[in-house]
Amino acid sequence: xxxxxxxxxxxxxxxxxxxxxxxxxxxxxxxxxxxxxxxxxxxxxxxxxxxxxxxxxxxxxxxxxxxxxxxxxxxxxxxxxxxxxxxxxxxxxxxxxxxxxxxx
Amino acid sequence: xxxxxxxxxxxxxxxxxxxxxxxxxxxxxxxxxxxxxxxxxxxxxxxxxxxxxxxxxxxxxxxxxxxxxxxxxxxxxxxxxxxxxxxxxxxxxxxxxxxxxxxxxxxxxxxxxxxxxxxxxxxxxxxxxxxxxxxxxxxxxxxxxxxxxxxxxxxxxxxxxxxxxxxxxxxxxxxxxxxxxxxxxxxxxxxxxxxxxxxxxxxxxxxxxxxxxxxxxxxxxxxxxxxxxxxxxxxxxxxxxxxxxxxxxxxxxxxxxxxxxxxxxxxxxxxxxxxxxxxxxxxxxxxxxxxxxxxxxxxxxxxxxxxxxxxxxxxxxxxxxxxxxxxxxxxxxxxxxxxxxxxxxxxxxxxxxxxxxxxxxxxxxxxxxxxxxxxxxxxxxxxxxxxxxxxxxxxxxxxxxxxxxxxxxxxxxxxxxxxxxxxxxxxxxxxxxxxxxxxxxxxxxxxxxxxxxxxxxxxxxxxxxxxxxxxxxxxxxxxxxxxxxx
Numbered sequence: 001x002x003x004x005x006x007x008x009x010x011x012x013x014x015x016x017x018x019x020x021x022x023x024x025x026x027x028x029x030x031x032x033x034x035x036x037x038x039x040x041x042x043x044x045x046x047x048x049x050x051x052x053x054x055x056x057x058x059x060x061x062x063x064x065x066x067x068x069x070x071x072x073x074x075x076x077x078x079x080x081x082x083x084x085x086x087x088x089x090x091x092x093x094x095x096x097x098x099x100x101x102x103x104x
Numbered sequence: 105x106x107x108x109x110x111x112x113x114x115x116x117x118x119x120x121x122x123x124x125x126x127x128x129x130x131x132x133x134x135x136x137x138x139x140x141x142x143x144x145x146x147x148x149x150x151x152x153x154x155x156x157x158x159x160x161x162x163x164x165x166x167x168x169x170x171x172x173x174x175x176x177x178x179x180x181x182x183x184x185x186x187x188x189x190x191x192x193x194x195x196x197x198x199x200x201x202x203x204x205x206x207x208x209x210x211x212x213x214x215x216x217x218x219x220x221x222x223x224x225x226x227x228x229x230x231x232x233x234x235x236x237x238x239x240x241x242x243x244x245x246x247x248x249x250x251x252x253x254x255x256x257x258x259x260x261x262x263x264x265x266x267x268x269x270x271x272x273x274x275x276x277x278x279x280x281x282x283x284x285x286x287x288x289x290x291x292x293x294x295x296x297x298x299x300x301x302x303x304x305x306x307x308x309x310x311x312x313x314x315x316x317x318x319x320x321x322x323x324x325x326x327x328x329x330x331x332x333x334x335x336x337x338x339x340x341x342x343x344x345x346x347x348x349x350x351x352x353x354x355x356x357x358x359x360x361x362x363x364x365x366x367x368x369x370x371x372x373x374x375x376x377x378x379x380x381x382x383x384x385x386x387x388x389x390x391x392x393x394x395x396x397x398x399x400x401x402x403x404x405x406x407x408x409x410x411x412x413x414x415x416x417x418x419x420x421x422x423x424x425x426x427x428x429x430x431x432x433x434x435x436x437x438x439x440x441x442x443x444x445x446x447x448x449x450x451x452x453x454x455x456x457x458x459x460x461x462x463x464x465x466x467x468x469x470x471x472x473x474x475x476x477x478x479x480x481x482x483x484x485x486x487x488x489x490x491x492x493x494x495x496x497x498x499x500x501x502x503x504x505x506x507x508x509x510x511x512x513x514x515x516x517x518x519x520x521x522x523x524x525x526x527x528x529x530x531x532x533x534x535x536x537x538x539x540x541x542x543x544x545x546x547x548x549x550x551x552x553x554x555x556x557x558x559x560x561x562x563x564x565x566x567x568x569x570x571x572x573x574x575x576x577x578x579x580x581x582x583x584x585x586x587x588x589x590x
Contacts, residue, residue, distance in 0.1 A: 020388055022199060059192040059214075059393045065401040071135050071172035074142035076156040083152065092151045093245070093260035096201040 008045070009038045116322075117281070123350040124318045124327055125285050126277035129292055130270050131302040132240060132310040133176045138267035139239045140167030140209065140397075145269065147308055151262035159267035161205030166396050173269035174400055176301045177216050177237050178410050180271050183295050183417055184232045186220030190401040191236070193394040201261050202242040210238035210272075212391045216400060222275070222295070223419040224287050225437035231276030242266035271301065277316065277327065282343035289313055289339060294418045294441065306338055313342055317349045319357070328353065329363040333377055335370045345370040349377050421445050429458035439465050450478030456485040468499050475509030476502070484512035494575040497521045521573065529566070529574055533582045536565050548587045559583055 014034045018025045025033065079092065088095040117123055135145050141158035157165035181188040194212035215236030221229045243265050248257030273292065279285050293304040293311060304311045318330035333349055336342050353363050368377040416424075418440055425436040425445045429452060439445050444465045452458050461481070469476075484505065488498040493516060504515040537544045540561075547558035559580055566579045 017390075020197070020390065060395065060398045062398055064398040065190070067169065067398050068171035068174065069142075069168045071137050071170050072142065073137045073144045074156070076143055078155060078157075079152045082155065082160060082162075090247075090260055093262050094152075094201070096244075096259050096261055098246075098248075098258055 008041045009034060117347050117350045118319075118354045120322055121319050121350070121354050122322050122324070123281055123346065124277050124320065124330075125279035125281070125346060126316040126330075127275045127279065127285060127288060128314040128316070128332075129273045129275070129289065130240075130312045130314075131180075131273070131296050131304065133173050133269040133271055134300060134302055135170055135172045135176065135269055137170055137172075139170050139173050139237065139269035140267055141165075143267065146264070147310065149264050151260075152264060154264040155266070159204075159263055161203075167209065167394075169397060169400065170269060173237060174216070174402070175410055176269075177235070177271050178402060178407060179299045179414065180235050180273070180296065180301050181217030181220065182407070182411050182414060183299050183301075184217070184220040184222055184235060184273070186217035186232060186235055188217055188402065188407055190214060190399055191216040192399045193237075193397045194391045195394050196238075196389045196391055198389060200241070201259065202244045202266070204242070204263065204266060208239060208241065209394050209397070210391075211236035214399075216402075222288065222291060224284075224291055225418075225422060226287075226434040227432070230278045230284075230288055233274045233276055235271055235273040238270050238272055240265050240268040240270050277318075277330075282346045285315065285342055285346055286339045289342060291418065298415055298418060309337075312336075315342060315345060315349075317346055317353070318363070319350050319353045328357075329365050331363065331365065331377070332367045333370050334367060335372075337372065341370060341372055344372075344375060345377060348375060352377065425449055428452045429462055431458070431462065435462070442466075442469075444469060444473060447473050447476070447478055447481065451481040451485065454479055454482035456482035457489045460485045460488060464498075464502060468502055469506065472506070474506035476505045477509065480505050480510070480512055487512055487516065491526075491575060491578070492516070493521055494573070495577070496572060526578070529570075529578065530582060532566060532569055532574075533562070533579065533586065536562055536569075537586060540565075547583065 011030055011034045014030055014037060015025070018030075018033075083089045083092065083094070086094050132145070133139075137143060138145055138154075138156075138159055141156050143156040143159050144154040146154055158167055178188055180186075191211050192214040193209050195207040196210045196212070197207045199206050215234040217232075217235035219234070220232040222232055223229050242261050242263040245260045245262070247260060275288065279288055293306075296302040296311070297304045302310060306312070313336045315333045315336060316330045317333060318328035320326065320328045331349060331353070333345050336345055349368070356363055366379050368379050370377050419433075421440045422433040422436045422445075425431075425439060425448055426433045428449045429436065436445070439448050439462060442465070448461050448465050451461050464481075464485070481502075484493075484498060484501055487493045487501075488495065493501060493512075497516065497519070500519060501512050501515045501521070504510070504518075505512060543558050543561050546554050547562065550558060562583055563576050563579050566574045567576070
């Protein structure tokens with residue numbers, strides 16, 4: 001299905017995605033995952049054999065829309081519990097290491 | 105790109121260059137709870153009090169969509185004439201401590217509101233590309249280094265805001281200068297407040313503006329490379345940031361360099377923008393459909409129900425007043441902005457002179473109409489136009505009507521305001537002309553400046569002699585008539 005000259009997924013692609021996910025992979029792991037992920041993509045590529053003109057992309061496997069709740073507040077009162085579970089807190093807030101740059 | 109904007113000459117910041125601006129406005133929706141959980145949506149609470157497992161992104165927690173947030177988003181879509189349809193939530197993946205799940209739930213390929221437009225007070229329209237739902241992030245405070253991000257020792261995170269519903273309104277690149285941008289944001293805010301979707305408070309961060317700016321040589325067909333400016337906290341900052349950024353880009357191009365597409369941060373104190381992110385990879389958000397939420401597909405019946413509850417929008421109110429008063433929509437804008445258009449329209453309908461009504465509303469009713477009724481207002485304007493009250497006296501009576509209501513004639517009588525007989529006024533003017541021959545010569549023979557000065561002198565003398573009872577406009581008419589030999 002996949003011609004060897006234009007692989008569906010390269011080792012660089014996997015390294016890029018791993019970096020975005022903040023994962024440090026060894027060379028052996030990169031090789032292994034490149035092969036495994038390529039197999040997953042090949043499996044999904046079976047769909048290309050089907051005529052899908054006029055078939056809308058599926059956003060969710062359940063045939064449901066508009067699952068909504070009313071806008072009624074609940075007092076959860078969980079602050080002390082969740083702060084107690086945090087590695088570091090200060091002034092009732094979560095204390096985190098210095099962050100480089102702005103949120104994207 | 106859209107209908108009316110092309111005809112206009114831009115207010116050039118740098119001659120020969122055109123600035124192209126597209127704004128992304130985030131507004132917090134006025135719900136009681138968060139977008140996907142029942143924790144309160146409330147500004148200013150103690151840190152981390154309005155949190156729950158969903159807004160903290162705890163394992164096993166699942167989002168459930170807030171019906172009210174969807175309704176408010178549809179209200180925004182209706183007010184901006186957007187196409188409203190089936191929408192799908194998506195995960196926007198990035199790592200930042202203010203986003204505890206390590207992704208933000210937003211809408212990507214299928215937003216709830218598609219293309220629409222907004223009408224500015226002067227009648228021009230600005231395209232809206234989309235207006236989608238997403239959740240807000242928590243709030244980080246950078247400690248140490250004077251609050252500057254780069255030098256901070258550590259950061260503190262409050263998740264009260266995490267998960268608060270936002271509508272992100274993406275405008276088309278139809279704006280051509282700081283004035284356009286400010287007018288657009290002001291109009292958008294007026295709409296959001298009018299329909300009850302948001303309180304629109306920029307100072308509390310419930311309305312935030314990101315600004316895409318590019319420059320091109322005048323007449324160029326292609327857009328230049330744009331930069332996105334964040335951290336704009338007021339309409340004033342918006343104008344300043346656009347001017348700074350446009351000049352920076354023109355300088356770069358004229359020096360033979362290229363503008364890099366990047367996100368820049370507006371620094372209000374330094375009055376400049378600077379770049380914060382360098383890694384190109386940071387833009388790769390790997391959006392994919394949110395598996396924990398099903399699509400939203402509002403029925404036509406629901407949309408119609410919501411439409412039926414919309415109030416008159418600012419643009420409709422401007423058109424109504426403009427038509428009633430025989431002016432253009434720009435001239436009706438201030439009255440509508442102040443919420444005095446119902447009074448003005450009713451007073452005009454009761455027979456009042458439209459021009460006088462607008463003058464009073466825009467200049468003399470800044471603190472509201474109080475107990476003034478449309479009928480009393482119309483009666484007052486009739487007395488003024490009929491010459492029974494001078495402009496100054498009318499203003500005094502108007503203040504009485506605002507404070508205590510009632511009938512303008514009664515208030516005028518209380519003040520002893522009586523119409524001066526025109527014959528009496530004429531003989532007074534003639535006597536003053538005879539008493540001040542040099543001043544009169546100056547009025548008749550002087551240049552514009554001198555003439556103006558002398559007319560001021562004569563009007564002042566008349567006012568003194570009549571204790572302010574005379575109508576300055578009529579005195580000026582008399583002076584003109586005498587000068588012309590009449």
